[in-house]
Amino acid sequence: MAGLKNLKKQRRIQIVAIAAVALVIATGLIGYAMRDGINFFRAPSQVVSDPPRAGEVFRLGGLVEEGTLVRGEGTHVTFVVTDGANTVPVRYEGILPDLFGENQGMIGTGSLSDGTFVATEILAKHDESYMPKELTDALKEAGVFEGEMPADAPQGEGL
Template identity: 45%
Template sequence: MNSTQKKRLGLIAGGLIICGAAAALVFNAFEENLVFFFSPSQVAAHEAPEGRAFRIGGFVQEGSVQRQKDGVTVRFEVTDTAHTVPVTYKGSLPDLFKEGKGVVAQGKLQNGVFVADQVLAKHDENYMPPEAEKAVQDAHKKARAMKE
């Protein structure tokens, strides 16, 4: 092998290493920003990651909304009719946020409480995110199966 071939081989190897490192960085960033959806039943079954961001969806439990004295913090519960998960949120809630209505919150589970950094309310009477609708239907099926 002459020196020209060695240089060419070195350049190709260096290029492959740089491309591999760039691909690894892109996939790592993608994985960190990927946010999964879980229902309250899945959270109760410990399927949701503790300390990592994800979304939880369902209905705002009737009578569960409590506004704290600081005027910014709100506590409420999200339910899929089978299980409920307590949620805390600091910030202003969407105008359509109401008890008994659909909601999706994004945040992290910490010591059994979902600490939300974003809360989304459904935008019309007929819409519910597909993941939340499926979770509620699954919870209803499980509840009926347990009664039988």
């Protein structure tokens, strides 16, 4: 009888150990799969002072500098994003959102290549009163954005 109890106890310990190992492996695989899926927002000043590593995908946000929007052949577009202190040139191939324009807030997803942000996705604010909190904070820090968001303005973590 004592041998049967020890066998059951040993079996439970094995099951718990296997479950713990499986949990650690699953957590590691999830972290590995998400490493490129997490895109952190950066303002132009952050990109200039601390450039991202080669091939790193991140989000760049700021205002489209006036006079820099150039529409090329087809859907090729170049412009400059600023936070008031620094600027980053942007290249994009695709259709821009309807509300995209100069002196408007934007956030783009992409990577830095030879000093130019190559965007794979461009988002623009969806109405005149909306600006993501993180973009507002970055522009306030650079001294470009003054005032407060209107009380009825849509709030959110991003575009």
